Every structure is written in C-alpha cells, then in structure tokens.
Amino acid sequence: MSRTPAEAARASGYLVMFAPPALLVASVTGDAPWIAFVGLIVVLPFLRAVVGDATGAPPEWSETIATFLGALPIGCAVVYAGAFGYAMWRLGRSAPTGGYLALLGLSLWAVCAFATCVAHELLHRRDALSQTAGRVLSGMIGYPLQEREHVVHHARGSDVASAESADIDESVWLFTARRALRVPRTAWDGDVAAAQQRGHRLSGGLPLAVAATIATAMGFGIAVGPRGLLLYVVVALAVGWTLQAMTYIQHWAMGDDVDAKQPPGGFSWEDRCQLQVWLTLGISYHQAHHARGGVPYYRQQPVEGSPRQPAGYVVLLFASMVPPLWRALMLPALKRWKAAPLSQPSPGRRMICFQRSQS
Amino acid sequence: MNSCEATVESSQNLPNVVAREGFARQALGVIERVAQAQDEPAVLDLLYQAKAALGADHAVFASFVRCDESWENVRFLLAAPPEWCLEYQRQGWYGSDPWLLYALTHSEPVCETEIELRTPSQRAARALAARHGMESALIVPAPSSGGLSRLGVLMLGSSRVGFFDSPSVSAIKILARSLAMDLHEWWVRRIRAEIIAENRLTPDDLMLLAYEKCGRTSGQIADAMGITPASVDSRFQRLNAKFNTARRAGAAKIASEYGLI
Numbered sequence: 001m002s003r004t005p006a007e008a009a010r011a012s013g014y015l016v017m018f019a020p021p022a023l024l025v026a027s028v029t030g031d032a033p034w035i036a037f038v039g040l041i042v043v044l045p046f047l048r049a050v051v052g053d054a055t056g057a058p059p060e061w062s063e064t065i066a067t068f069l070g071a072l073p074i075g076c077a078v079v080y081a082g083a084f085g086y087a088m089w090r091l092g093r094s095a096p097t098g099g100y101l102a103l104l105g106l107s108l109w110a111v112c113a114f115a116t117c118v119a120h121e122l123l124h125r126r127d128a129l130s131q132t133a134g135r136v137l138s139g140m141i142g143y144p145l146q147e148r149e150h151v152v153h154h155a156r157g158s159d160v161a162s163a164e165s166a167d168i169d170e171s172v173w174l175f176t177a178r179r180a181l182r183v184p185r186t187a188w189d190g191d192v193a194a195a196q197q198r199g200h201r202l203s204g205g206l207p208l209a210v211a212a213t214i215a216t217a218m219g220f221g222i223a224v225g226p227r228g229l230l231l232y233v234v235v236a237l238a239v240g241w242t243l244q245a246m247t248y249i250q251h252w253a254m255g256d257d258v259d260a261k262q263p264p265g266g267f268s269w270e271d272r273c274q275l276q277v278w279l280t281l282g283i284s285y286h287q288a289h290h291a292r293g294g295v296p297y298y299r300q301q302p303v304e305g306s307p308r309q310p311a312g313y314v315v316l317l318f319a320s321m322v323p324p325l326w327r328a329l330m331l332p333a334l335k336r337w338k339a340a341p342l343s344q345p346s347p348g349r350r351m352i353c354f355q356r357s358q359s
Numbered sequence: 360m361n362s363c364e365a366t367v368e369s370s371q372n373l374p375n376v377v378a379r380e381g382f383a384r385q386a387l388g389v390i391e392r393v394a395q396a397q398d399e400p401a402v403l404d405l406l407y408q409a410k411a412a413l414g415a416d417h418a419v420f421a422s423f424v425r426c427d428e429s430w431e432n433v434r435f436l437l438a439a440p441p442e443w444c445l446e447y448q449r450q451g452w453y454g455s456d457p458w459l460l461y462a463l464t465h466s467e468p469v470c471e472t473e474i475e476l477r478t479p480s481q482r483a484a485r486a487l488a489a490r491h492g493m494e495s496a497l498i499v500p501a502p503s504s505g506g507l508s509r510l511g512v513l514m515l516g517s518s519r520v521g522f523f524d525s526p527s528v529s530a531i532k533i534l535a536r537s538l539a540m541d542l543h544e545w546w547v548r549r550i551r552a553e554i555i556a557e558n559r560l561t562p563d564d565l566m567l568l569a570y571e572k573c574g575r576t577s578g579q580i581a582d583a584m585g586i587t588p589a590s591v592d593s594r595f596q597r598l599n600a601k602f603n604t605a606r607r608a609g610a611a612k613i614a615s616e617y618g619l620i
C-alpha cells in the first residue's frame with residue numbers, strides 16, 4: 001500500500017478545517033475578541049496569493065490516510081463543541097463589556113459560518129455517528145434547519161421559483177428573503193418525511209438539532225446572562241442569513257437564465273482556490289457536489305467547464321451585499337463562461353479576477 | 360381496433376377489465392417478456408402494453424435507493440404524461456412523495472387512498488398526480504432482499520376517481536406485483552451492468568470485493584488469487600476511490616448493496 005510523504009502532506013492541508021474553532025479559542029483567551037473575525041474574514045482572502053489554486057485530481061489515497069481524512073470532520077465537530085464550551089466558560093468568568101460582546105459576535109459569526117461546511121459534510125454521510133455529529137453541530141451554530149434545507153436544495157437543484165437558484169436580476173436581499181420564508185416552512189415537512197423513510201412516526205433529525213440550539217442558547221444565557229442570549233440569537237440569525245447568501249452566490253443566474261441543458265444536479269459556480277477547498281471541505285467544487293452529493297470531500301474534484309467564480313466566497317459574500325458591485329463582478333464572469341466554458345480564467349493567486357470576456 | 364382503444368372501451372370500471380376474456384393471459388404475456396428486454400425503450404414499450412392490459416390509463420415505475428436522501432439514484436420508466444414528470448422533478452418531490460415513502464417501508468400493494476398524507480408537501484405531490492390523470496392509483500412496491508439497497512415501486516393510475524377501489528383489484532394486484540418485481544429485477548441487472556462498465560470493474564475486482572465481504576485478510580486473498588498482499592492492498596485502494604469510500608469494507612458493502620457481488 002503506498003503511503004507517500006507527498007500524499008500525507010497533501011492530506012494535511014485539510015487540518016485547516018480546525019482553524020476556525022482554534023481562532024475562537026484564541027479570541028476568548030487573549031483579550032482580543034476580534035481575532036477570529038479578522039483571521040477568517042480579513043486575512044483569509046489574502047492567503048489566496050500564497051496558496052493559489054488546487055491542481056490536479058485528488059490522489060487515490062491509501063486506506064490509512066482516507067480513514068484519517070474521513071474521521072477529521074467528526075473530530076472537528078468535537079473540537080467546535082469544545083471551543084464553544086470553552087468560550088462560554090471564559091465569558092462566565094469575566095464581565096464582558098458591550099463592545100467586547102459585539103466584537104466577539106463578529107468572530108462567532110465567522111466561526112459558525114465555516115462550521116456549516118463541516119456540518120454539511122457530516123450531514124451528507126450515511127452513518128449514524130456522522131449524521132448525529134452533523135445535526136448537533138448545525139444546531140450548536142444556530143442553524144438547526146441546515147439538514148432539511150439542504151436535502152430539499154439537492155432535490156430541487158436549479159429551480160428559481162422555489163428560491164434554490166437566483167434569477168440574474170435578483171439581489172441577495174430579495175433572494176435570502178424568499179428563502180427565509182420558504183425554508184422553515186418545508187423543514188418540518190421534510191423532517192416528517194425523513195422519519196417516515198426510517199419507519200418512524202417522529203424525528204428525521206430536526207429535533208436533535210433544535211435541542212442543540214436550545215442547549216447552546218441556554219449555555220450563553222447562563223454564562224453571560226440576557227446579553228449572552230441576545231448575542232447568540234443575533235449570531236444564529238446572521239449564520240442563517242449567510243447560508244442563504246452562500247446559496248445565492250453558488251447558484252446565481254444558474255437556473256432559468258441558462259440556455260444550455262442542465263447537467264445532473266444543475267449548473268453552479270465553482271472556485272478552485274486550494275485554501276478554500278480545504279476550509280470548506282470541497283464545497284467550492286459546487287457543481288461537482290450537486291452532481292454527486294455522496295462523494296466525500298477529500299475525493300471531490302471540480303467539473304470541467306463549470307462556471308468559474310471571479311473571487312472566493314468571503315469576497316463574493318460582501319460584494320453580494322452591494323448589488324451594483326455584485327453585478328460588476330459577476331456579469332463578466334457569466335459572459336466568459338457562456339462564451340467559452342472550457343477556457344475561463346481563474347483568479348489563481350489574485351483576490352479577484354477582473355479579466356473581461358474576449359467576445 | 361387496436362389494443363389501446365380496446366382498453367379504453369372496456370376499462371370503464373375495474374370489474375369489466377378483470378372480466379375481459381384473456382385478461383390475465385394478455386397481461387402475463389407482456390410481463391414474461393420484461394426479463395428479455397434489451398434496453399430502456401424496449402422495457403418502456405412493455406410497460407405501455409402492461410398498463411393497457413391491466414386497464415390503467417397511466418403507469419410509472421420508479422427504481423430508487425434506500426438511504427439516499429438526495430435522490431440522486433432514482434430512475435423512472437414513464438408511461439404517463441411527461442409534463443407530470445417535469446413538474447415533479449422541478450419541485451423535487453422525491454422526498455415528499457407519499458407513494459415512494461410507502462414503498463420504502465411496505466411490501467404489500469395498496470390503493471393510494473389507504474396511504475396517509477401527513478404533510479402539505481405530500482398532499483401537494485398527490486394533487487399534482489391527480490392533475491395529470493392519476494385520480495385513482497394502485498401502488499405496488501417491489502422490495503429487495505439480501506442486502507440490496509435498491510427498491511422499486513410500480514404506480515398504476517386511472518383518470519377515473521375510485522377506479523382501483525373495487526374488490527376486483529385483487530386480481531390486478533397479483534399481476535401488478537409480478538410486473539413490479541420483474542421491472543425491479545430488470546433495473547437491478549441494468550444498473551449493475553452500468554456500474555461495472557462506468558467504473559471499469561473487472562471480474563478480479565468483483566472477486567476481491569467478494570473475498571472482503573467474507574472477511575478474508577489481504578494475505579488470504581493474495582493466496583487465493585495468486586498475487587502478492589501488496590498487490591491486493593493496491594487494488595483495494597483503487598476500488599475505494601471508485602466507490603468513494605475510505606476502506607475496503609465500505610467498498611464491499613456498497614458492492615453488495617448494488618448487487619455487484
């Protein structure tokens with residue numbers, strides 16, 4: 001069995017998934033609650049210049065390394081739980097000011113947003129341990145609807161009417177509002193159907209995730225009082241919105257606006273930034289993920305000819321909040337993809353790809 | 360008068376269909392040809408003939424995988440309005456479809472009125488079927504045994520309300536069950552062949568997976584196949600990548616679930 005150092009080194013990149021909970025611990029340990037926010041939202045996009053794009057197909061991976069990579073997200077969920085518990089404990093021992101809590105809220109939001117990627121990977125798995133860990137993690141970060149929302153999202157693919165994909169003229173604000181109305185309504189519905197699939201009357205997983213949310217909210221409430229509870233509620237709402245905004249980024253103009261026949265799972269925007277692939281557990285290979293959702297993150301690879309993002313998720317998230325800026329960035333990229341899907345430029349080591357279409 | 364016109368005329372109610380001369384013989388004549396169907400158009404043609412023989416206006420056969428919440432592996436044979444299927448796919452009703460859910464947990468054929476609709480999505484999926492001519496439906500699960508994860512369900516529909524709510528449905532159930540199982544077995548064989556071709560699996564690969572399923576070690580497999588243990592490990596590494604698993608036990612489990620070994 002080949003276990004080359006190169007393969008092990010390549011696998012070690014995925015240890016980056018532990019960076020968000022580590023930064024949360026750093027934020028509450030030092031007197032610098034902004035550390036995780038700055039690290040994940042400000043510094044991260046610049047690291048693209050250092051790491052660049054992922055190249056080549058993933059290796060076959062030896063059984064030992066594949067098993068290690070398979071176990072990483074479960075370990076990461078445990079570390080997230082530990083980091084949250086530690087943060088509550090630290091907050092309980094101090095008397096945080098309003099400013100401190102506001103900065104910590106930004107950090108907590110950034111950490112939770114990246115935790116959705118770990119939860120996403122776990123929720124796609126079929127074994128009970130991973131699914132339980134995914135449900136608890138998604139609940140802990142304040143978004144217990146993640147599993148149900150995601151199942152529907154995969155089934156409906158590129159449907160614009162049900163807010164799975166955004167129309168070319170639709171802003172992130174309208175899209176997220178449409179999804180925010182639809183998702184909670186279908187979550188319970190989906191949970192009942194999931195319970196039926198397992199031959200149960202109740203619980204397809206949603207109650208466990210909701211219990212994790214309530215327990216975490218109580219933890220913050222007990223540690224800091226009403227201000228802690230308020231902090232958690234605001235962060236949870238922000239995480240929920242961020243997840244809908246990410247769906248907007250990944251599927252904008254990929255529904256009814258596409259003339260070409262939709263492939264299995266539909267078209268969606270992909271990015272090959274290696275750091276982002278590590279941190280999001282391959283979610284940035286989004287079209288590939290929709291085509292075959294059961295492929296584990298360490299075996300995922302991009303689809304040739306899929307639409308190429310002009311920048312990473314963090315940059316696009318903030319750009320989407322300003323619709324004219326979003327259109328200025330994305331319309332040329334859309335045009336490039338439609339004109340020549342097999343020869344689109346990638347941002348590579350640049351933060352943003354400004355190249356205009358040749359046609 | 361062709362066979363379709365004859366069916367329309369005689370299928371005003373189910374007792375008339377069942378009482379038709381040669382009813383069972385005609386249906387069995389179609390069903391027994393399913394196993395020999397070479398490709399999808401051929402088996403679809405047989406489904407059209409079978410629904411006519413059984414007095415139904417529409418027929419759909421769905422083949423799907425247990426524990427696949429993304430419904431990526433669902434396959435349909437559609438002898439029904441294509442607009443229904445298009446709308447169904449656009450809405451992604453798979454996970455909410457009460458008839459698929461019934462087939463996941465039951466094996467006996469039932470009239471759709473016996474299936475409880477528990478959620479708004481389930482009611483919407485049912486209403487969509489009714490809008491496209493499935494006012495009454497007979498749901499016929501095709502369960503699997505031996506660890507196979509793929510299941511099937513035959514849905515026979517009529518545009519006449521209450522068509523299948525008749526004592527005569529018992530005769531239809533016997534034949535429909537036979538049709539559902541033959542279609543299911545046809546799909547299992549077909550998908551097995553597809554997986555082998557797409558993943559370029561060799562007879563040696565399948566033998567390796569079968570040995571793993573029996574719990575043999577690398578050394579024991581190497582002895583049995585006349586190769587080195589390192590070669591066994593290397594081949595399993597390749598198979599793990601093809602089956603998207605981390606370990607050989609996972610690959611053998613999937614191979615077993617898909618009927619490869």
